[in-house]
Amino acid sequence: MSVVDCGPLTLEKAKLVAFAEGTVSIPTTVAIFQHPQHGVILWDTGCNHAVADPEEAEGYWGAGIRDAFGAQGFTRNHAIDRQLDFMGIQPKDVRYVIYSHLHLDHAGGMSYFPNAVHIMQRAELQYALFPDEWTRPVYVQNDFRDIHKLNVLLIDGDHDVFGDGTFRLIKAPGHAPGMQVLVVTLQHRGRFILGADVAHQRDQFEALIPMPWDWSCHAMTSSRKKIKQLERSGIPLYLCHEPSEFNALPQGGRYWD
Numbered sequence: 402m403s404v405v406d407c408g409p410l411t412l413e414k415a416k417l418v419a420f421a422e423g424t425v426s427i428p429t430t431v432a433i434f435q436h437p438q439h440g441v442i443l444w445d446t447g448c449n450h451a452v453a454d455p456e457e458a459e460g461y462w463g464a465g466i467r468d469a470f471g472a473q474g475f476t477r478n479h480a481i482d483r484q485l486d487f488m489g490i491q492p493k494d495v496r497y498v499i500y501s502h503l504h505l506d507h508a509g510g511m512s513y514f515p516n517a518v519h520i521m522q523r524a525e526l527q528y529a530l531f532p533d534e535w536t537r538p539v540y541v542q543n544d545f546r547d548i549h550k551l552n553v554l555l556i557d558g559d560h561d562v563f564g565d566g567t568f569r570l571i572k573a574p575g576h577a578p579g580m581q582v583l584v585v586t587l588q589h590r591g592r593f594i595l596g597a598d599v600a601h602q603r604d605q606f607e608a609l610i611p612m613p614w615d616w617s618c619h620a621m622t623s624s625r626k627k628i629k630q631l632e633r634s635g636i637p638l639y640l641c642h643e644p645s646e647f648n649a650l651p652q653g654g655r656y657w658d
């Protein structure tokens with residue numbers, strides 16, 4: 402497994418952690434697995450390449466959203482198709498794309514992978530296609546424009562992707578209705594959790610502070626406690642948008658196996 406940053410964002414911390422002060426620069430972690438039997442597997446896809454161009458971003462994400470999420474540092478080379486290209490992987494080589502949830506910084510590369518099986522929670526896709534008014538900005542309908550042409554595997558609840566315990570999805574709703582985290586077991590590295598947006602920052606996770614965009618604070622708190630218990634039992638947890646946790650993972654062509 403190797404990771405890349407497919408969505409550097411610089412924004413007021415209060416947009417991530419209720420009532421926090423100051424500004425933060427965060428990565429958006431996308432994980433790439435080269436599996437001996439199952440081929441290339443992606444965990445999330447980052448932001449769409451349209452966001453690299455200020456004018457295109459207005460049309461693709463919607464007016465003012467690029468500025469609101471501080472995506473000015475996102476360049477064409479940050480998009481997952483380019484990052485894979487740098488690693489010698491073509492879009493057609495990607496066999497599985499697993500989504501933690503379908504927000505704009507996680508589902509932006511969906512249309513790059515027509516040959517893959519796209520795995521997501523049913524509750525997440527249903528909500529993403531018809532979100533509440535107030536969550537509409539984070540569900541970009543342009544990201545889902547190919548959804549009816551793709552091979553989509555909808556799952557309900559926890560799921561063992563290959564039936565061998567190596568890729569286990571645990572439903573963790575709250576930030577989004579169908580958010581899930583991935584518990585991976587690698588042969589040498591052992592088990593760890595890619596925690597997606599179960600919290601955006603480590604201090605937030607520890608103190609169980611909501612994010613203003615959390616779909617349900619109530620569900621989020623119980624999901625956080627569930628994942629906290631897994632971490633407490635000894636499984637390392639890596640949050641998608643926490644810089645120090647992204648930096649602790651092998652990046653851009655370095656691998657854990």
Ligand SMILES: [Zn+2]
Pocket residue numbers: 504506507598641642
């Ligand atoms: Zn996110």
